[in-house]
Amino acid sequence: MSRRLAWLSGSGVMGLSAQAQASGWNMPVGVTDISAEIYSLHMTIFWICVVIGLVVFGVMFYSLFRYRRSRHPEAANFHENTTVEVIWTTLPLLILVGMAVPATATLKKMYDTSDAELDVMVTGQQWRWRYEYLGEEVAFTSNMSTPRAQIRGEEPFGEHYLLEVDRPLVLPINRKVRFLFTADDVIHSWWVPDFAVKQDTIPGFVNENWVRINEPGIYRGQCAELCGMDHGFMPIVVHALEEDEFDAWLAERRDEAAEEALGVDRDWALEELMARGEEVYGAICASCHQVEGQGMLPTFPALAGNERLIDDLAWHSDTVINGVSGTAMPAFRSTLNPVELAAVLTYTRNAWGNDTGDTVQPAQIAEQLAR
Amino acid sequence: MASKLPKPPLEHSASGAGAAASEAHAAPPKGILRWLLTTNHKEIGSLYLIFSLIMFFIGGIFALVVRLELFQPGLQFVDPEFFNQMTTMHGLIMVFAAVMPAFTGLANWMIPLQIGAPDMALPRLNNFSFWLLPVAFILLLSTLLMPGGGPNFGWTFYAPLSTTYAPPSTTFFILAMHIAGISSILGAINIIATILNMRAPGMRMMDMPLFVWTWLITAFLLIAVMPVLAGVITMMLLDINFGTSFFDAAGGGDPVLFQHLFWFFGHPEVYIMILPAFGIVSAIIPTFARKPLFGYASMVYATASIAILSFLVWAHHMFVVGLPLVAELFFMYTTMLIAVPTGVKVFNWITTLFQGSITFETPMLFALAFVVLFTIGGFSGLMLAIAPADFQYHDTYFVVAHFHYVLVPGAIFSIMAGVYYWLPKWTGHYPSETLGRWHFWLSVIGVNLTFFPMHFSGLAGMPRRIPDYALQFADFNLVSSLGAFLFGLSQLLFVVVIVKCVRGGEKAPAKAWEGAEDLEWSVPSPAPLHTFETPPHVTPQPHP
């Protein structure tokens, strides 16, 4: 909690009230030029369908009423009429061509990712998002922050139930931001309706899309591609800031990252590592291995009382850093920094009665990562 | 319809056939063996239909588990892992075990009767194709009881979620799909052989009823695409068990390749589930409007165009996977084109109604609901074709609403219409009109309550396949869940109607519906086990 507040302090975002206006029944107009264009395409094709529907169903229900047997006992016997058939084939064709023209224009704009002022790498992971500001040395993961107790019905729902995260993506308004999408495990899909950006994140491949936000505010979305157990629990929150506020925020994050890098070199106490490790474990590991380390067989092994884990530190750290190929265990070497890796290793070696007494120092991990 | 009733059919097919049958055939085995060994198209047709009805209820129960969990926000009944298994199994069972076998069952019963053939061309193969199905789907359902649970990756089973990250039971899922696929291919071969070779003398292709035409084209689609499905699941099998990397980027593979292969099968598959429906509706509407179908030839042409175009639109399911711009445009244009022949069909049905003399028996009610609700599904399909807008619609409940409108009041209503239409021919009794109407109206209300709000929840931003949702979607989901339970429960009425109709009811004459014109109405009701042993002679009716 304290880290989350620290994350937002100084960014000025808490004071923002501009919430995306959504009717709750229809697609949002959104806050980018593209999203507005898409909204108008959507409404155009919708009204075309309504008009065609009224005509077609009108004729149909008129016929059903007027030519029911009690009023019209003798059926006519006409069929086939070339003129009518030509008309009802040509007319839809023309309407469709008319629709294809603006759709093509919008699509071309969506595909133009050139001249971006900021590049953000978005990586889908089961079940969180990782954001990296390319060339800025700033990267972090973003987890759902809705407590499980709310989902289980043990606490009342919060205002942004399931659509809130510990660390939101922060973006500037009025600048063209290019997203590079990829994934570490399965296919996810990053979707924020107010930006009309939805793009699959595919392991081993990089997709592109872009956004230029017109209004500051908080925008929420969700993963749109089934990605396993917690697919429904990997929301997206974007804070769009005024440009100067964004620059200040980014500078602050850069300093913080530098400070964290220094932490690698000093010696950490067990309690310090445990406290940090519990935080990391809760955000990253608990969705599969569970809060009490009991796991979920057969897919997710238990960590509490896991003999291999307790006996073999080298195997344990290798598993966390490099993952286990062919299983659901991802590699965390790029997701977590050395301090976080050391902390979570220390935590899992000492929590829930594992009691090895080991402290894994960040420096050790940094060395292992360098190898 | 094109062909008029043959003049002297009754003596030929009924009494003559019955006598000949008892001499020509050895006494059939009794009890369970009779059903295991039967090669009679009518009995196999009934087996298919009963199987699909059972599977419809099993798939329906899975859907109700999903709707129960989604009744309110929060997790109340099932955990997300089991929820995913339910959505997956619901889709797989409904597509492969309910809708497809139902159409095959109707084909088995009606194609020989409509073309004046004594049976299917390959009766033993017919028996084999059917009995593969229970094997396949018992195997598939049994995966739910295996450690790690059943398939949990959606009915589209996208890799690598369905390979590297899949539960251990996935290999059984692959085997089950292989068996079901073989069954479909064999069934399709049989149907093509029957239609091309066994039409009554004098019946030309352009004299065939539309149900036969649509099934002929469907059968070609099946033969073309089921092997693609078999290929893609074999590649999964190799990835899972033999260390290949077709779909694993770490080994040089491509997860998107899976989607291209799957949808190259999957899109024609969608039409496999709707073309026979067009055939059924094109038989029922002229019957109860007492007026020939407006454009028989253009219906045939439109069916063929839809079939050809169905191979050219697959990537519209993949607009957000990062296709190149040119591909995106190509698939947008072809998808929009497919709306044209589909529209032609709807216009033809409506013009058939115009100046008819219309009555509203239960089969007609279902057929009319089909026209209206399928068209609504077509409209949302047109919206989904607009690629830029699809970036907002894709993988939301808007898509769920779209394909359920096409499949439930589309495919399934047409099957129900067909069942009500042909029950008098099968059983010799009319189904209860009162219960049929109750069933119809409850179904229509239930379907719309369930699926219409999904348009709104999807547009408002609710992704599909999530076990829990944000609070702004609560009202829509509440209505959808209530509707789903209404629809599900009202299907019990359908069973009551069928059971009552089999046991008795108002006796039906050979020509059970006044306006019916096709050949099946020339044999007695109920149709005896063997019909058309001497082929009827069809006098080709000059097209006016």
Add this chain to the structure above:
Amino acid sequence: MWQVIKSVLAAFFGVQKERQRRRDFEEGRPGHFILVGLGAAAVLVGLVVLVAVLVAR
């Protein structure tokens, strides 16, 4: 040959005069129609690809 092409195009459009259709079925050979039909399908694909490529530039 021209007759076959005309009929196939009419089929692609979905509308055909009854008189023409009857003649096709009485005089034409199915093989010709199938070949020309496949060719026309390929041409259709080529045309749509061409439009997409031109538009995307």
